[in-house]
Amino acid sequence: MNRAIYDLIGLSAGVCFILALKGLSHPRTARRGNLIGALGATIATLVVFFYASEGSSLPLNNLGWILGAMVIGLLIGVPAARKVQMTQMPQLVALFNGVGGGAAALVAIVEYLRLGDGATVAEVVATVFTVIVGCVSFSGSIITFMKLQELMTTRPVVFPGGRFVIAGTLVSVLGCGGWVISALGTTPLLILAGLSLLFGVLFVLPVGGADVPIVISLLNAFTGLTVAASGYVLDSTLLIIAGTLVGASGTILTRLMAEAMGRSLFGTLFGAFTAKPQDVAVGGETRPVRSGSPDDVAILLNYARRVVIVPGFGLAVAQAQHTVRELADLLTAKGIDVAYGIHPVAGRMPGHMNVLLAEANVPYEQLAEMDEVNPTFPQTDVALIIGANDVVNPAAKNTPGCPIYGMPILDVSLAGNVIFLKRSMRPGFAGIENELLYDPKTTLLFGDAKASLTKVVGALKSL
Amino acid sequence: MEPMAIVAIFVLAVFVGFEVVSKVSSTLHTPLMSGANAIHGVILVGAIIVADHSSTNLELGLSVAAIILATINMVGGFVVTDRMLEMFKGKGKERTKAPK
Incomplete structure (x- = not known):
């Protein structure tokens, strides 16, 4: 193959990559964009085998080694990508x-x-x-x-x-x-x-x-x-x-x-x-918190007119996206206005929560981005925070010098009631204590997010 | 290749890169990062070229390692991005089905 043809094919692969990035920027075309990228990469990889660079001849030297190494790469990469859980x-x-x-x-x-x-x-x-x-x-x-x-x-x-x-x-x-x-x-x-x-x-x-x-x-x-x-x-x-x-x-x-x-x-x-290093109290915390039972949570939710669910990494860990949808459906059936407040960086990656909730077929209309949902918190009766912490931590607003200071947060403290479903009192990923946990209008329900949600759903059904 | 041609390609590619992702909703940040990550897996092409050029065992050993790593990057990257986007697609379908 001569150089001009080789370069032209390479260029077409480059065009594929541009189209791939373009496609990935819009929800409707994202998946196709990724496939176009994969096509470009395949073309680019195949064509090298048919072009002898200067001082070399076809078939390529060390061809067996090259193909063998690619097979090993495939055998490692594909299963890793297919088997990994959404959380990881x-x-x-x-x-x-x-x-x-x-x-x-x-x-x-x-x-x-x-x-x-x-x-x-x-x-x-x-x-x-x-x-x-x-x-x-x-x-x-x-x-x-x-x-x-x-x-x-x-x-x-x-x-x-x-x-x-x-x-x-x-x-x-x-x-x-x-x-x-x-x-x-x-x-x-x-x-x-x-x-x-x-x-x-x-x-x-x-x-x-x-x-x-x-x-x-x-x-x-x-x-x-x-x-x-x-x-x-x-x-x-x-x-x-x-x-x-x-x-x-x-x-x-x-x-x-x-x-x-x-x-x-x-x-x-x-x-x-x-930033000044913060002393974070881990364990030995003696300030009183109000922890509730699943029934308490169910009652709070049952008499609310508007509920905002704030998902976080804990939801992903517990794989509770389907259970949370069940809860939301139940509340909607009771005539309660339900929305999900999605912080752009909730979870471990931007968009992590959208991916997760999409998996559970949560209606797109219920997902509200931070700017949309924040002004509605004063009219919200219950903010239900599931496995999130840093993204609702008021320290980001009022503690200069803490690692998340300046990060926009979801203003859940403006809601009538705040419910945290948490595994423990441990601080979030950023390692900062959350004052909101000690707020009088906060109720805590400890346990695995999925188990807690299942109990709340059960309690809600029997009300 | 002409040095000037290379500079031209580089500068134009920078602007195209800026332009295509200038407006993207935070929903798609993760898949976009993952997709871009898969694209730089084309270093596999470079790894194959140096493996072809290799004449000593050291060179060959290093190139084989590079090919393995690059293949993992490329193939794994596209597969994992597709898995993420699969979920968005399911949602899209349901939306178009639902009566407005």
């Missing part, structure tokens, strides 16, 4: 992004080893960029994965002098990059990879749990740029187009997400250093 999807996306960054870094390293002294300065610069950013994306994503999977603490990890260590590491990464560019050699490149991996870890550690989705999106954009840079080294137009597209759209998406949380990107990444 954010972690999986983080992990997929990390391995992509790792792959880009490896590609750059191999090409560097092969080119040796023959590499041009521009190629070496692109290689250095790919290795640094790819490694940061890889190790950073692994840390976000561990935070989301709760293999490690979800709170910001800050150690004394942390910012100096991070700044020092960044300086040595850049210095080492300069060393590779000026001296050329395998050892400096491997040191560079190691330092970059370390920097990725340090970079993500101080980010608080609730901000992790923003970081995943940012690392996603990073990986896109590394793909573009390796496209330059490998002389592949397709990789440049695809990588740049992801880098640019990922940057915008990161900004949109940060806006949805009312944070600046800078605040998200470095907030832990400027």
Whole structure:
């Protein structure tokens, strides 16, 4: 196949990716958009097997190894993607992004080893960029994965002098990059990879749990740029187009997400250093709270005229989306006005709750975004908060310096009654105490969200 | 390739990337991120190219690792995005069926 045809096919794959991103931006075309993207990726992958790059011939060298490795990748990737539960999807996306960054870094390293002294300065610069950013994306994503999977603490990890260590590491990464560019050699490149991996870890550690989705999106954009840079080294137009597209759209998406949380990107990444560490009382809490029985909750709901349900991560963990729908249907049948108040970042990812409630066929009209639902809370009799905490925490409004300060919240405290379905008194993902739990108009029902909801539904039916 | 052509491609792709996702509702943030994540799995193409070029065992070993990782990224990414969107589709169907 000659170069022109190869490039044209690559370009058509690039067009597929543009259409994919475009489609993914609208609810009606999203699924088709994703399939177009998959088609583009398939075309791009197939065509490489039919083009001999300079100094190479068909069939490709090491063909058996290449196909074998792809089969292994398929055998790992497909079952992981199919079997993962909805609750664990954010972690999986983080992990997929990390391995992509790792792959880009490896590609750059191999090409560097092969080119040796023959590499041009521009190629070496692109290689250095790919290795640094790819490694940061890889190790950073692994840390976000561990935070989301709760293999490690979800709170910001800050150690004394942390910012100096991070700044020092960044300086040595850049210095080492300069060393590779000026001296050329395998050892400096491997040191560079190691330092970059370390920097990725340090970079993500101080980010608080609730901000992790923003970081995943940012690392996603990073990986896109590394793909573009390796496209330059490998002389592949397709990789440049695809990588740049992801880098640019990922940057915008990161900004949109940060806006949805009312944070600046800078605040998200470095907030832990400027905020005063908060003493969070975990356990040993002795202030009185009012806990109720499922019957109490059912009675409160039964005599309400308007109920707003605020779902959070606890709903996802308990897989209670179907039960909550049953409850909402029951209330609607009694003539009670029911709406779901969806915080843009409820759960572990923006849009997490929409995905979950869509699975339970909750009518689209009942889902209200934050701006829509907030003005209605004063007319709401009961705000039913299911497994959510940070997104209704008034600390975001009135405690300057706490990690979520400035994040817009759902003003559930304006409702007549507030009911929390919680597993325990443990603070939410961001690790901050919620004053609302101690409010006199708050009723707490402890237990697994699904079990609690089932009991409430039962109690409501027998009223 | 001409350096200027590369710069042109890069700049245009940046603007296209900005433009296509400039207005997207927060409902779709997660699937969009996941879909974009799958797209950068095309680094698989790069991994295959370097595997083809590999002449030493070290190079081949690293490229094989890159191919495995890139395949996981690409295929897993598209499958998981589709699973997320499947749920939206179910809802859409019901909406169009419901009498207005």
